[in-house]
Amino acid sequence: MEQPIIQADKLTKRFGDFVATDAITFDVARGEIFGFLGANGAGKTTAMRMLCGLSTPSSGRAHVAGFDVATHPEDVKQNIGYMSQKFSLYENLTVAENITFFGGIYGLRNPVLRDKREQLLARLELEHAADKRVGSLPLGWKQKLAFSVAILHDPKIVFLDEPTGGVDPFTRRQFWNLLYSAAGQGITVFVTTHYMDEAEYCHRVSIMVDGRMAALDTPRRLKETYGAASMDDVFYTLARGAQRGE
Amino acid sequence: MLYFLLQKEFRQIFRNRTILAVVLVMPLIQLIVLPLAADYEVKNINLCIVDNDRSPEAQRLTQQLTASGYFRLTGYTASYPEALALLEADRADVVLTLPQDFERGLMRDGGQTLSLAVNAINGVKAGLGAAYITTILQTYNNAVRVQWVQPDRFPATPVLKVAPVYWYNPFLNYRVFMVPGVLAVLVTMIGGFLSALNIVQEKEVGTIEQINVSPVRKHYFILGKLLPFWVLGNVVFTLGLLVARVVYGIVPMGSMPLLYGFVTLYLLAILGLGLLISTYCETQQQAMLITFFFMMVFILLGGLFTPLDSMPAWARAVAYCSPVTHLIAVMRMIILKGSTLHDVLPAAGIVAAMALVLNTWAIVHYRKTS
Incomplete structure (x- = not known):
């Protein structure tokens, strides 16, 4: 069997006495769309930041794209894309300039960079807006653009932290089409979300409660296990027992 | 990169x-x-003169002070308490007092003592104001000498004159x-x-x-x-x-x-x-x-x-x-x-x-x- 692209083994992060992420262990296979669910404050973002090399684990280990996140964070970074909760393209640069910049810092050079930029603009149907400031785009477009920029350098994995907050269901659907097409190209998608309909789209879903991983399976089997009609019910059943909230 | x-x-x-x-x-x-x-140069120093003499010489001195351009005469009075009141009200920075026998003393006794009261809250202004007055008084003093004193009665004393040259500026x-x-x-x-x-x-x-x-x-x-x-x-x-x-x-x-x-x-x-x-x-x-x-x-x-x-x-x-x-x-x-x-x-x-x-x-x- 192929080596998992993400391997976490008792991965833990403490801030003083507070254990944000408590010894989580899981694997993610290549090309998988992996849903990372949990209530606010359950430790999702902390776990994701450790996997991206943004935060050093307090204990436990994790390998991402074959590199240890604690000892080789910069090698991890070369192989992943990341789209944070906060919208994080430069609003005062144009669409094309943002693509050039982020492509450039990942080592893409012309003419490859130029081709990639054209393809991206064509795929998002943003050719007409290439010279518009990103700040002037509607939120849905910004998010699609941010995702496309995050996978511009063909990473092995893309991490998405609540990528679709605040947009309409139609735009969210379009966004998920982009995720599917990325997964189809072999990019592993690691996504946190609060929308349970989105959880249904994932190949496998984990649910974090109080820093621990309370459940991990396909959406269908999770529903069977908990005798629930929808992922919503599964989530309620598990999250109800949570001690810590916002 | x-x-x-x-x-x-x-x-x-x-x-x-x-x-x-x-x-x-x-x-x-x-x-x-x-x-x-x-600007470091201090101008517009508010001057109050307490003139107890009201003589032509006192007038002349007053005029020389105001003509210098550094002072603004904000009070001209015969009473020291009044001048102090001005000082307290911040309307005078310097109070110069001319005694009653200012002119007579100058002519007969060949000397006179003036009193200077300075509001030193603004230290720079006070120091410079006092210095300016002293300089002007000295000029005045020399003029008086030339005018009133017979040259031959006064043996020429050797005077050191310093002539500074300011380099770079x-x-x-x-x-x-x-x-x-x-x-x-x-x-x-x-x-x-x-x-x-x-x-x-x-x-x-x-x-x-x-x-x-x-x-x-x-x-x-x-x-x-x-x-x-x-x-x-x-x-x-x-x-x-x-x-x-x-x-x-x-x-x-x-x-x-x-x-x-x-x-x-x-x-x-x-x-x-x-x-x-x-x-x-x-x-x-x-x-x-x-x-x-x-x-x-x-x-x-x-x-x-x-x-x-x-x-x-x-x-x-x-x-x-x-x-x-x-x-x-x-x-x-x-x-x-x-x-x-x-x-x-x-x-x-x-x-x-x-x-x-x-x-x-x-x-x-x-x-x-x-």
Whole structure:
């Protein structure tokens, strides 16, 4: 069997006495769309930041794209894309300039960079807006653009932290089409979300409660296990027992 | 890699009208207005004369004082308490009392004692006011001698006359001294604030996260921030030199490459400080307050307004730790005096060391992984 692209083994992060992420262990296979669910404050973002090399684990280990996140964070970074909760393209640069910049810092050079930029603009149907400031785009477009920029350098994995907050269901659907097409190209998608309909789209879903991983399976089997009609019910059943909230 | 960082940074700067206005307009206005307004020369000293004599001689003295241009006669009275009341009401800075037998004493006894009361709340004004009056009285005194005293009755006493020659600023033009200093402060303020706010701004917006998760090496990132502001600092400095030449006719006496060389080194130090501050702060407000603290200390101790030599030893020690002190000194040396590399080498060494320490510290402290 192929080596998992993400391997976490008792991965833990403490801030003083507070254990944000408590010894989580899981694997993610290549090309998988992996849903990372949990209530606010359950430790999702902390776990994701450790996997991206943004935060050093307090204990436990994790390998991402074959590199240890604690000892080789910069090698991890070369192989992943990341789209944070906060919208994080430069609003005062144009669409094309943002693509050039982020492509450039990942080592893409012309003419490859130029081709990639054209393809991206064509795929998002943003050719007409290439010279518009990103700040002037509607939120849905910004998010699609941010995702496309995050996978511009063909990473092995893309991490998405609540990528679709605040947009309409139609735009969210379009966004998920982009995720599917990325997964189809072999990019592993690691996504946190609060929308349970989105959880249904994932190949496998984990649910974090109080820093621990309370459940991990396909959406269908999770529903069977908990005798629930929808992922919503599964989530309620598990999250109800949570001690810590916002 | 660096190319993309620089390209992005310059695009952002040229799109930010506030930054452009600060860089282009602020130096012009400050250099034109500040040296004219911040003048050491004290004028408009409010003078009150208590005249107990009401003689022609008293009138003559009064006239000489007011004609000097330094004094404004705000009271002319015969009662000392009234004059004190004026002093208390802040309407008089100096009270000069002429005794009852002022004229008679002058003529018959050949001497007279006047009393001078000075409001010393504003120490500079008080000191200079008293000095001016003393000088004018002396002139008056000499005139009286010539007029009333027979020359032959007075044996010619040898008098030492000192004739000072003022080097480097022959007319003691206050602006010549002030302009290089103000320019130094200007370069400092712009460089310090722009660099301190920049990284913090990326933290606030969240874009720094996107940089931190990329494989960009952190020294490239810091360099990508440093170089654009370094260029801007040199632009400001050049504009300032042009203003100094056009408005004040100040042409640097020393070598231009040396001047730019020092400013370049200096900018690295001050930008390093700004970047260091911004690696420690989370919000622009914090960065602003901390930078402000440093700027206040640097500028007040920098020797712009008060000479370093008149500070207590501990303050002088602090002043030497401030890069601004060295810039102001070197600017004055090169621009006014035409100093050479040899003269500015010690200052250049100190500033280079500061630049190295501050930038290294900033790079080490900036962490892509927390």
